Amino acid sequence: MEAVRFDNVIFSYREDGKEPAVNGVSLSIEEGEFVAVLGRNGSGKSTLAKLINALLLPSSGKVTVFGMDTANEKQTFEIRKSAGMVFQNPDNQTVASIVEDDVAFGPENIGVPREEIGKRIDFALDAVGMREYRTATPSRLSGGQKQRIAIAGVLAILPKIMILDESTAMLDPKGRREVMDVVRKLNRERGMTVILITHFVDEALQADRAIVMHRGEVVMDGQPEEIFSRSEELETYNLTLPRAAYVCKKLQEAGMPVKNAFTAEELAEAICELLQKV
Amino acid sequence: MLNDVTFGQYYPAESFVHRMDPRAKIVFVIAYIVAIFLAENFFGLAAVTLFLIVAVLFSRVPFGRVLRSVKMILFLIIFTAVLNLFFYSSGKELHILWQWKFITISWEAIINMIFLAMRLFLLVMGTSILTLTTTPVALTDGIESLLKPLKYIKFPVHELALIMSIALRFIPTLMDETNRIVSAQKARGANFETGGLIKRAKAMIPVLVPLLVSAFRRAEDLGDAMDARCYSGAKGRTKYKKLTFSWRDLIGLILFAGLIAGIVLLNIYFGGKFAVFDWINGNFLV
Numbered sequence: 001m002e003a004v005r006f007d008n009v010i011f012s013y014r015e016d017g018k019e020p021a022v023n024g025v026s027l028s029i030e031e032g033e034f035v036a037v038l039g040r041n042g043s044g045k046s047t048l049a050k051l052i053n054a055l056l057l058p059s060s061g062k063v064t065v066f067g068m069d070t071a072n073e074k075q076t077f078e079i080r081k082s083a084g085m086v087f088q089n090p091d092n093q094t095v096a097s098i099v100e101d102d103v104a105f106g107p108e109n110i111g112v113p114r115e116e117i118g119k120r121i122d123f124a125l126d127a128v129g130m131r132e133y134r135t136a137t138p139s140r141l142s143g144g145q146k147q148r149i150a151i152a153g154v155l156a157i158l159p160k161i162m163i164l165d166e167s168t169a170m171l172d173p174k175g176r177r178e179v180m181d182v183v184r185k186l187n188r189e190r191g192m193t194v195i196l197i198t199h200f201v202d203e204a205l206q207a208d209r210a211i212v213m214h215r216g217e218v219v220m221d222g223q224p225e226e227i228f229s230r231s232e233e234l235e236t237y238n239l240t241l242p243r244a245a246y247v248c249k250k251l252q253e254a255g256m257p258v259k260n261a262f263t264a265e266e267l268a269e270a271i272c273e274l275l276q277k278v
Numbered sequence: 279m280l281n282d283v284t285f286g287q288y289y290p291a292e293s294f295v296h297r298m299d300p301r302a303k304i305v306f307v308i309a310y311i312v313a314i315f316l317a318e319n320f321f322g323l324a325a326v327t328l329f330l331i332v333a334v335l336f337s338r339v340p341f342g343r344v345l346r347s348v349k350m351i352l353f354l355i356i357f358t359a360v361l362n363l364f365f366y367s368s369g370k371e372l373h374i375l376w377q378w379k380f381i382t383i384s385w386e387a388i389i390n391m392i393f394l395a396m397r398l399f400l401l402v403m404g405t406s407i408l409t410l411t412t413t414p415v416a417l418t419d420g421i422e423s424l425l426k427p428l429k430y431i432k433f434p435v436h437e438l439a440l441i442m443s444i445a446l447r448f449i450p451t452l453m454d455e456t457n458r459i460v461s462a463q464k465a466r467g468a469n470f471e472t473g474g475l476i477k478r479a480k481a482m483i484p485v486l487v488p489l490l491v492s493a494f495r496r497a498e499d500l501g502d503a504m505d506a507r508c509y510s511g512a513k514g515r516t517k518y519k520k521l522t523f524s525w526r527d528l529i530g531l532i533l534f535a536g537l538i539a540g541i542v543l544l545n546i547y548f549g550g551k552f553a554v555f556d557w558i559n560g561n562f563l564v
Contacts, residue, residue: 055502077508085506092496093503095440097415097447104518106507117518139450157508 009061023216084154090146144175295337300420347406436512
């Protein structure tokens with residue numbers, strides 16, 4: 001089933017409609033897909049995310065989530081129930097001083113009965129591996145842990161789509177790995193549709209599909225491997241290759257006939273293969 | 279894991295008083311204040327003191343911690359006590375001990391001073407038991423629940439409670455931020471340590487402005503995050519945490535009823551506060 005659909009969407013933050021942040025985007029995301037949206041600062045990727053759950057409404061064009069038009073105010077609530085969103089700064093999206101109260105916030109808002117909320121908190125904290133922190137204070141946790149709590153807070157609403165708007169940007173490498181592990185697990189094991197907005201190209205390798213945005217437009221759309229094999233084009237959008245892919249490319253340029261590789265593991269394998277031949 | 283709400287003066291412990299319903303505790307503190315002001319003689323205050331000691335014992339908070347709360351208003355207590363000592367008048371004839379120009383010290387003034395100081399002491403110590411044994415979060419929940427009837431006169435109880443809990447939640451965040459900005463300004467050569475009061479106050483401006491700007495940005499982010507999590511006001515909202523009135527609160531209720539009844543009886547039996555023996559003249563000062 002089609003989860004998200006953009007039909008020629010234009011959005012501008014300015015009242016006169018000039019300098020649109022999103023300029024004529026059309027795309028479709030299927031249920032269960034793991035999509036990474038790449039782009040440098042100001043490319044319109046965060047705006048794209050906010051258009052999905054009706055935090056922003058398109059100036060022209062149409063955004064639908066499971067067939068529901070985001071411009072229809074009566075459906076805003078349902079859209080937000082099915083498309084949860086995790087933001088960049090973990091400190092600015094926690095509402096309560098205790099983890100379980102914060103996770104409960106979403107279910108409380110949609111009127112889930114009390115006993116059921118307790119079960120959902122268990123489920124959500126289990127899914128992000130933070131069960132033992134149920135009564136802890138978020139301000140004492142690490143960035144990665146805080147962000148996992150934020151994911152749990154969204155999960156407790158039981159959405160079908162999870163949008164991560166640069167949710168790893170403020171984290172250290174360890175926290176980033178923690179969050180990415182949780183997200184990948186949600187996608188693989190629960191079939192959650194994931195839309196990952198990021199400027200870390202390495203993260204896009206975990207996705208099934210990568211979309212590159214530049215000046216409000218979708219300029220590349222395809223499998224991550226396919227996109228990263230077009231490195232010259234990527235460079236024009238100020239994006240670099242994932243580290244391993246970059247090393248691989250440099251090796252090829254230096255005359256070493258290694259196969260195309262994108263992750264460290266793949267690169268190691270390619271080099272081993274080559275060495276065995278020698 | 280750990281329930282560490284470190285700001286405020288919450289003293290984490292597992293005790294009878296800690297486990298009481300925050301609503302009950304708030305009501306009890308009000309009853310306690312009423313009891314203090316109801317008491318007209320030292321026997322009444324003695325009863326309140328006894329009650330306070332029992333409450334502290336059951337709260338497992340060290341007496342030192344409770345006493346520390348008095349430190350902040352010690353000056354106020356001494357100030358009112360001294361004023362009362364020198365300028366007491368009741369319209370009746372006083373047993374004057376010492377007189378100099380318009381300043382007089384009488385037996386009644388001394389007794390009145392002791393009485394007032396005791397009242398203030400008991401007041402502060404009793405109310406501090408509430409904040410020592412209740413987390414700010416529980417306190418907010420309790421206040422929300424107690425104010426619920428005001429909903430019928432369109433008072434935004436839920437919004438008020440949410441504002442309070444978000445404010446509490448952001449205290450540590452904004453404290454961290456303040457420290458960061460202070461460090462950043464120090465690194466650029468700002469001086470917060472020397473100079474007079476005005477100079478120091480002025481030095482705080484480069485700290486306050488970025489703090490305010492960032493607070494607004496955070497507020498906007500938080501608003502988006504709340505929207506994304508389907509927040510739409512109190513309507514149709516359920517509540518996960520439920521406060522329950524337990525046997526502990528019932529015992530508290532009985533004790534408080536006993537205290538107030540006892541004080542009223544002591545008032546009737548012994549009368550006003552000067553039912554005190556005058557050691558010099560060997561009679562009662564009434």
